[in-house]
Amino acid sequence: MSHALDKYFIPEPSKYPIYGSIALLLFGSGAVMWLNRVDGGALVFFLGIALLIYMMFGWFGQVVKESETGQYSKRVDVSFRWSMGWFIFSEVMFFAAFFGALFYARVLSVPWLATGENFELLWPQFTDSSWPTAGPLAYEAFTPMGAWGIPAFNTLLLLTSGATLTWAHHALLKNDRATLKKGLLLTILLGVIFLGFQMYEYFHAYSDLNLRMDSGIYGSTFYLLTGFHGLHVTIGAIMLTVMYFRINAGHFTPKNHFAFEATAWYWHFVDVVWLFLFVVVYWL
Amino acid sequence: MAAVTPDQLHDHHHGPTGLMRWITTTNHKDIGTMYLIFSFIMFLAGGVMALTIRAELFSPGLQVVEPELFNQLTTLHGLVMVFGAIMPAFVGFANWMIPLMIGASDMAFARMNNWSFWLLPPAAILLIGSFFVPGGATAAGWTLYPPLSIQMGMGMDMAIFAVHIMGISSIMGAINIVVTILNMRAPGMTMMKMPLFCWTWLITAYLLIAVMPVLAGAVTMLLTDRHFGTSFFNAAGGGDPVLYQHIFWFFGHPEVYIMILPAFGIVSQIIPTFARKPLFGYASMVYATSSIAILSFVVWAHHMFTTGMPTAGQLFFMYATLLIAVPTGVKVFNWIATMWRGSMTFETPMLWATGFIFVFTMGGFTGLICAIAPIDIQIHDTYYVVAHFHYVLVAGSLFALFAGAYYWLPKWTGRMPDEKIGKLHFWCSLIFFNITFFPMHFLGLAGMPRRVPDYALQFADFNMLASIGAFGFGLSQLIFLWVVIKAARGQGEKATARSWEAAEGLEWTVPSPAPHHTFEEVPVVK
Ligand code: HEM
Ligand SMILES: [Cu+2]
Numbered sequence: 121m122s123h124a125l126d127k128y129f130i131p132e133p134s135k136y137p138i139y140g141s142i143a144l145l146l147f148g149s150g151a152v153m154w155l156n157r158v159d160g161g162a163l164v165f166f167l168g169i170a171l172l173i174y175m176m177f178g179w180f181g182q183v184v185k186e187s188e189t190g191q192y193s194k195r196v197d198v199s200f201r202w203s204m205g206w207f208i209f210s211e212v213m214f215f216a217a218f219f220g221a222l223f224y225a226r227v228l229s230v231p232w233l234a235t236g237e238n239f240e241l242l243w244p245q246f247t248d249s250s251w252p253t254a255g256p257l258a259y260e261a262f263t264p265m266g267a268w269g270i271p272a273f274n275t276l277l278l279l280t281s282g283a284t285l286t287w288a289h290h291a292l293l294k295n296d297r298a299t300l301k302k303g304l305l306l307t308i309l310l311g312v313i314f315l316g317f318q319m320y321e322y323f324h325a326y327s328d329l330n331l332r333m334d335s336g337i338y339g340s341t342f343y344l345l346t347g348f349h350g351l352h353v354t355i356g357a358i359m360l361t362v363m364y365f366r367i368n369a370g371h372f373t374p375k376n377h378f379a380f381e382a383t384a385w386y387w388h389f390v391d392v393v394w395l396f397l398f399v400v401v402y403w404l
Numbered sequence: 405m406a407a408v409t410p411d412q413l414h415d416h417h418h419g420p421t422g423l424m425r426w427i428t429t430t431n432h433k434d435i436g437t438m439y440l441i442f443s444f445i446m447f448l449a450g451g452v453m454a455l456t457i458r459a460e461l462f463s464p465g466l467q468v469v470e471p472e473l474f475n476q477l478t479t480l481h482g483l484v485m486v487f488g489a490i491m492p493a494f495v496g497f498a499n500w501m502i503p504l505m506i507g508a509s510d511m512a513f514a515r516m517n518n519w520s521f522w523l524l525p526p527a528a529i530l531l532i533g534s535f536f537v538p539g540g541a542t543a544a545g546w547t548l549y550p551p552l553s554i555q556m557g558m559g560m561d562m563a564i565f566a567v568h569i570m571g572i573s574s575i576m577g578a579i580n581i582v583v584t585i586l587n588m589r590a591p592g593m594t595m596m597k598m599p600l601f602c603w604t605w606l607i608t609a610y611l612l613i614a615v616m617p618v619l620a621g622a623v624t625m626l627l628t629d630r631h632f633g634t635s636f637f638n639a640a641g642g643g644d645p646v647l648y649q650h651i652f653w654f655f656g657h658p659e660v661y662i663m664i665l666p667a668f669g670i671v672s673q674i675i676p677t678f679a680r681k682p683l684f685g686y687a688s689m690v691y692a693t694s695s696i697a698i699l700s701f702v703v704w705a706h707h708m709f710t711t712g713m714p715t716a717g718q719l720f721f722m723y724a725t726l727l728i729a730v731p732t733g734v735k736v737f738n739w740i741a742t743m744w745r746g747s748m749t750f751e752t753p754m755l756w757a758t759g760f761i762f763v764f765t766m767g768g769f770t771g772l773i774c775a776i777a778p779i780d781i782q783i784h785d786t787y788y789v790v791a792h793f794h795y796v797l798v799a800g801s802l803f804a805l806f807a808g809a810y811y812w813l814p815k816w817t818g819r820m821p822d823e824k825i826g827k828l829h830f831w832c833s834l835i836f837f838n839i840t841f842f843p844m845h846f847l848g849l850a851g852m853p854r855r856v857p858d859y860a861l862q863f864a865d866f867n868m869l870a871s872i873g874a875f876g877f878g879l880s881q882l883i884f885l886w887v888v889i890k891a892a893r894g895q896g897e898k899a900t901a902r903s904w905e906a907a908e909g910l911e912w913t914v915p916s917p918a919p920h921h922t923f924e925e926v927p928v929v930k
Contacts, residue, residue, distance in 0.1 A: 130510055133419040133428035137519035144572070145526035148565035152530075155631050156558040179515075195587060199512045202583045210575050210617045217621025217651055221636055229644035242639070255635060255642025334633030337642035344628060 129186070129196050136179040143171035180362075187379070188371060197378055204382040208389050211352070215393055218348065222341040222400060226251050230337065254336025263329040264338060267402035270317050275398050277317075278353075281310035282391045285360075285384055295374045297367065304364050307387070311357040318350050345401055352390045359383040427522070430514035431920060432499045435521050437816070439496030440809075442524055444885075446488030449532065451878050453481040458840075458874040460857055461867050474857035475543035476559070480531065482546025483563065486663070487570045488528055490801050494666040495520070495577050497808055498605050500816065502581065504911035504918060505599045507590025507927040512583040516576050523573035530566040534559035545855060547652055550637035550645045554629050561630070564623045571616045578612035581605055590910070592929035596690070599909050600683065603690050604669030607697045611658045611665075614701075619655040622648060646711050653704035661700045663797060665693060667764075667804030668735055671757045673909070674811050675739050678754035679746025680906040685738040692731035692738075699728050709780045718777045725775035729768070736765055751904070752826030756807030759834050760800065767795025770845070785855075788848025794841045806833070806884065814899030818917035819891040826887055832880035839873030 150165030152158075186192060232238055233256055234249035243256035252264040265271065288303025322343075325331040333343050363380050366372065372380055420428050429435060457477050460468040469477065499517065503510055511517045534541040539557025542548065553560055585606045589598070625636040625648070635641020637648045668689075676683045683689065705713060705721040713721075739761055748754070770792040774780050783789065806829075813821045843866035848854075852863045859867065890896055899916040910929070914922045 131430050131515045133425070133430055134515045134518065135428055137515060137522050138427050140519055141522040141526050144523065144569050145529065148526070148530055148569060149562075152558055152561040152565060155561055158558075199583050199587050202586055203513065203579050206579045206582055206613050207575075210579075210613045213614050214617035214621055217618045217654075218625075220651060220654075221621075221625065221647060224644070224647050224650065225642060229639075229647060230642050232644075233639060233642065238639075253642050255638075255640055257640035258642075332633070333628070334635070334641075336635050340625075340628070340634035340636050340641070340643065344625070344634065 129192055131186075134179075134182075136175050136182070139171060139175040139178070143168050143175055146171060184366065184371070184379075197376075200378050200382070204385060208385060211389065215345075215348065218341065218345050219396065219400070222345065225337045225341065230255070252338040254338055258336050260330060260335075262331045262335045262339070265321065265325060265329070265331060265342065265402060267398065270321050271398055271402040274314050274317050275394065277310050277314045278391050278394050281307045281314070282388055284310065285387055289380070289384055292372060292377055292380060293374050301364070301367060304360060304367065308357055308360045308364065311353055311360065311387075315350060315353055315357070318346065318353075342401060345397055349390065349393055349397055352393070356383070356387045356390050359386060428518070430510070430518055432503050432511045432514065432517065433816075433918060433920065435511075435517050436496045436499030436501075438521050439492050439499060439524075442521070442528075443489050443491075443493035443496060446484055446492070446528065447881070450481050450484035450489055451881065453477045453484065455874060455878050457481065458871040461859070462871040463868060464859055464861055464864050466858055469857070471857045472540065472543060475545075475855065476535065476541040478855050479543050479545050479563075480535070480541050483531060483566075484528075485797075486546065486659070487567070488524070488531070490663050490797065490805070491574065492524060493805050494605075494608070494663070494801075495574075495581075497601075497666065497670065497805070497812075498577075498581050501812060501911060502584055502602055502605060503588070504815070504914065504922060505602055505909055506585065506588060506593050507910050507923050507929065508584060508588035509921065509923045509926075511580050512588055513580050517580055520573045520577040520580065523569050523576075527566040527569040527573070530562045530569070534562040534566075537562065547649075547656065548623065548626065549652075550626065550629065550648050553626055554637065561627070564627050567623050568620055571620045574612050574616045578609035578616075581609040582613070585609075590923070590927045590929055593910075596687065597929060599669075600672040600686065600689055601666070601669035604665040604672070604693055607693050608662050608665045611662050611697055611700070615655040615658045615662075618651060619659075622651040622655065625651075646708070649708050649711060650704070653707045654701070656707065657704045658697075658700045660793075660796070661696060663801045665696070667760070667801045668693065670804045670808035670811070671739065671760055672735075674753050674757040674807055675742050677811075677904050677907045678751060678757075679743045679748050681742055681746040682908075683738065684741035684744075685734070688734055689738055692734040695731045696728060699724065699731070703728065706775050706777075706780070709777045710784045722775060722777045726772060729772055732768055736761060736768075751810075752821055752823055752830060753807050753811035753904075755827060755830045756803050756810060759830060760803040760807060763799035763803065763834070763837070764796060767792060767797075767800055770795060783848050785853055786848035787844040787852045787854055790854050791841050791844035791848060794844070798841070799837055803833075806830075809884075809888070811904070812911075813888070813891050814903035814916045815911060815914075815918055817888075817891040817894075818899055819894060820897040820899050820903065821887050821891055822896055825883055825890075829880060829883040829887065832883065833877060836873045836876035836880055840870050840877055841873075843867075843869050843873075 146164050146168030148168070150161050150163070150168050153161030154165050155161070230249050230251065230253055233243065234246050239246065246256035254260075254262060284303050284306045288300050288307065291297075291299035291303055331339060331342070333339050335342075360383055363383050366379070371377075419425065426434065426438060456469060457474065460466070460474055499511065502508075531541075537558050540559050542553065542556050542560040542563045544553040544556060544560065548560075548563065585598070585602055589595075595603075625634070628634040629636050629638060629643075635643040637643050637645045639645070672683055672689060703721055703725040705717060706725045709718055709721075743758075750758070770788070774783065774789060774792055810821045810826055813819070847863055847866050847870075850863065852859055901915050902912045903916055904912075910923075910927060911918075913927070
């Protein structure tokens with residue numbers, strides 16, 4: 121019979137979860153107050169974010185320490201692998217809700233508004249249901265975002281970053297730390313440039329194209345889909361940066377580097393989401 | 405900070421004491437206990453709301469609450485019961501029992517497990533606190549349909565953030581359960597040897613990971629429609645309020661299976677014990693559970709037959725829904741076949757389990773009736789639907805939770821539940837449950853709409869009956885509190901490790917009450 125601790129890791133009691141819970145309570149109630157113009161809302165909101173960041177530093181820091189001091193067995197590694205996979209699956213489903221909304225609007229609800237009873241009884245002036253549209257009561261015209269300018273370039277950036285990350289990973293497997301750092305840094309750089317372009321694109325949309333969050337269903341789906349994707353690129357870039365610091369600190373071996381792999385999975389997932397976005401939001 | 409070393413493991417308990425013990429614990433039994441207590445508190449809170457609703461509906465006219473508050477109460481009753489009582493209660497069972505059943509020393513991610521639980525109180529504070537803000541709680545119904553949910557005050561925003569936080573909790577909890585089951589089984593515990601409770605939870609957890617993010621997406625769109633000028637659910641901007649219903653029910657229907665599959669699991673543990681026969685058709689149970697889970701993704705629009713779907717859509721969703729009756733029927737058949745020619749005794753857990761089969765099956769049948777599109781167009785949004793889902797949720801999920809609580813109480817507390825009081829609890833609950841909800845079928849068929857504080861005179865008698873039943877049912881639940889407190893205080897017959905004569909499974913090989921740490925020596929299953 122083997123002893124449980126050869127196989128399982130049982131952590132000490134920890135204060136970090138309760139910090140996280142208080143942080144999300146502050147975050148949520150602060151957001152509610154802020155949105156409803158209650159004094160102090162923004163303060164509570166940012167206090168929540170600050171505590172959340174503190175909690176993540178502490179918690180992840182502890183996990184890193186446990187990992188580096190060799191407390192994690194093979195079995196813990198497998199647990200991490202499963203959990204990261206399932207987490208990414210949950211993210212896929214989150215995006216699916218917004219893609220679903222986009223398809224529903226484009227294929228069903230907008231054409232319905234321009235046909236049959238809806239058309240006759242609600243908005244008889246709404247005859248052109250072609251996409252993009254801001255809906256029957258659109259009072260301001262807007263120009264949709266073209267696909268072949270910045271977005272196409274951004275596609276190239278992200279695809280390249282996927283390749284450079286794989287390059288870095290191969291270097292890690294061969295224990296070639298110099299190439300690893302180069303590849304990783306390049307990946308982060310590409311991600312940051314992507315985000316810069318994305319920000320410029322929003323700026324351009326608001327100031328030149330009159331394309332805003334309230335530009336009907338086109339504006340809604342455009343901003344929420346690209347916005348949540350951008351948020352995920354940001355998170356991915358932060359994760360990559362953490363990996364960079366860890367590599368500088370001498371972490372990871374060719375055999376043992378799941379944090380790096382998990383980050384890579386995440387980055388590729390964000391890549392794939394972008395490809396879908398590029399096709400259905402920008403191009404078609 | 406180092407991990408627990410082997411010699412510390414043998415201590416009964418190690419680490420902070422007092423309140424900090426509970427706040428910082430990484431022990432699956434502590435966390436399971438907190439889940440169970442939390443869910444019972446929420447059950448009582450939701451129960452008070454329900455009884456206020458039934459007091460108002462005792463007779464026609466408006467007497468107890470304002471209509472606005474009435475709508476807030478129906479909404480929060482639903483949200484609190486679904487997200488605060490039933491779901492956390494099942495997670496509590498999962499925490500306590502899955503490691504014990506598969507021979508693991510704890511859950512795969514013990515620290516994250518703590519966070520999954522401690523996210524629930526903040527969510528509850530937001531939900532229940534929303535009664536006290538200007539404008540009160542959301543009154544859009546637990547389904548939060550726009551346009552109502554776009555118009556409400558800040559209570560609605562609080563509900564949205566509460567749903568987000570509970571969603572994070574559920575997803576982390578579900579990932580933990582999936583990984584524990586896939587990766588932490590003792591040697592020899594193959595998947596097809598696992599107790600059925602673990603199987604049903606594995607599939608439930610998969611459903612949770614798949615649909616909680618979709619709900620998060622839906623309420624995020626509500627939030628941006630409310631505050632940031634988007635038009636997802638606004639036809640004037642090219643969106644559609646019905647879109648919300650599609651997204652919500654894509655979550656919502658799997659959600660109802662999230663609330664019933666673990667119940668199936670509990671019942672499948674209990675029936676063999678008291679029939680003294682192995683479960684009939686174990687493999688078919690696994691396949692039935694899986695097919696229910698898969699089918700549950702393609703039936704959501706049976707909640708939307710009256711929204712003006714194309715006929716082809718109505719037919720598809722009608723037939724797909726009716727198809728679910730097949731695997732569900734397989735399960736009921738297997739339970740009955742397990743009992744067939746068994747040497748049965750009816751201790752309290754078995755009473756609840758057999759009561760479950762009987763009454764839940766009635767709820768399943770009314771579900772089938774609702775699923776028939778031409779009939780549903782008549783009864784949608786009437787009390788018939790209220791009757792249906794209380795038959796499956798109260799007599800289904802809740803009865804199974806009670807069955808499980810009585811069954812594993814000896815393992816949790818070391819004392820057998822008091823049979824006399826337990827049986828009283830069962831019979832009172834069964835009778836009052838039917839007095840409350842059976843008349844609602846007639847009310848619905850006669851056309852009484854749901855979610856109304858006042859009604860036409862012809863509905864008066866059945867409503868009065870339902871209200872009397874509801875108060876009886878509510879009071880009966882205090883009996884349960886009595887049983888639990890008695891056992892927890894160490895009164896009553898001492899339980900042996902096996903507790904029940906014919907109980908099978910690893911959880912019955914450890915002492916009762918289960919020590920703080922179990923399976924430090926990994927068991928081998930033959
Ligand atoms: C035999 C399987 C079942 C079938 C065929 C079925 C069918 C249906 C249908 C067609 C409706 C929509 C009625 C309407 O709004 O007009 C409905 C509502 C509902 N069902 Fe079921 N059901 C089944 C089992 C369950 C189970 C096991 C649960 C939960 C444990 C459940 C919970 C609910 C709830 C909560 C609603 C009402 C939602 C709302 O509008 O607020 N059902 N069911
Ligand atoms: Cu359903």
